[in-house]
Amino acid sequence: MLGNLGKNLTKTMKKLAGMPIIDEEVVKEVVKDIQRALIQSDVNIKLVFKLSKTIEERALKEEPPKGITPREYIITIVYEELVNLVGSKAEEVEVNAKPYKIMFVGLQGSGKTTTIGKLTRYLQKKGFRPAIVSTDTWRPAAYEQLRQLTESMDVPLYGDPENKDALDLAKKGIEQFKKNDIVIVDTAGRHKEEQDLLTEMEQLSSIVNPNEVMLVIDGTIGQQAREQALAFNQATDVGSIVITKLDGSAKGGGALSAVSEIGAPIKFIGTGERIDDFEAFDPERFISRLLGMGDIRTLLEKAEEIAEEDIDTDTMDAMLSGKFTLKDMYSQFEMMNKMGPMQQVMNMIPGMGNKLPKNASQVTEEKLTKYKIMMDSMTEHELTHPEVIKQSRVKRISRGSGMKNEDVKELLKYYNVTKKAMKGFGKRKMSGPLGQMMR
């Protein structure tokens, strides 16, 4: 589902997980990748820029909560903002009236009839006994399509292909099923003029007096979904949305994000032609899956449990006093390794924990070992005054440790970046351990 969007976002998350240091440049690159992925999926450009601005600002300004590394925190921010883009929390059909009347609206071809079948099956599984009223007088085959659908599911259906008065059909159908627990009203999806269709929806709505108007939108139309949603919402009071055909749709992200403006939640998505290709829409689960991650909520809770005991106060003091040596940096990396549940993050990410040979935690450990070896080839003076390490010393250290000159330079680069990031550290209120330093 949403194949490319998912693939691109997962790739970005993997890249982020593999970055040795999280700084402004990395954040900007991540944001660019996300922008590209969303635009390709036909998400409205304004929404994309708003979202990327928020992600960038939050990633650069906010302090990660205790026990969460900056890297993990950025993943969290991306996740949270994408969830906001497509809704916020999952909303169910709450059957709180008898009969509970659901009026379906949507253009012809959007998948309305198919979705009625899917929802009926869904509700049956929950123990309800829905009945269906057909009011589509425009498409001759509409009644027949519903009849076939309902026959196999043992669902009562009211309709009359001879009757061309949609309002009359609605009245009679509602009357017939007033003792049922749920009544689903199908409506036309096409008229000669679009305005006529919308007018009919308005009239039907006042006759049916639905508890919920469910709008069906074809996911392949991308951000055009917004206009459709707005038009139907003007005619009726749309209470929930179903986005269909998300299987294989390259524009799914566009449709999912575009409908938020009318304020009705997406309650279901259609993921295929078969009756069971239908899912209750849960923004959190959906985005987790899209990012190629497991359960992010559990991850966040775990991270908070990581105790503060792991903080090495000597190193902390050294850093706060402004003396920051290569040795201190080494301890810091060790600490981060202990505290950051990156390994846990990775394990919770299907396709990352096991398959990614170099997950972030391993990279860090691998690097730590390399650093240790190189630092063993340094003099005490070099360790405490790394600024003296110039070309000739780099050569000597690399030769002594069996590493390349670039490795030594990389180590020094980390040192400088970290040291720079710590400037002003003492001035800031410190809550997240080491949080700001690694940004």
Ligand code: GDP
């Ligand atoms: P209606 O005119 O709105 O009632 O649309 P239909 O229910 O007749 O569906 C139009 C076409 O879209 C049919 O060929 C359906 O099989 C197909 N369709 C509906 N929902 C989905 C979906 O979620 N995925 C896919 N791939 N096709 C769908």
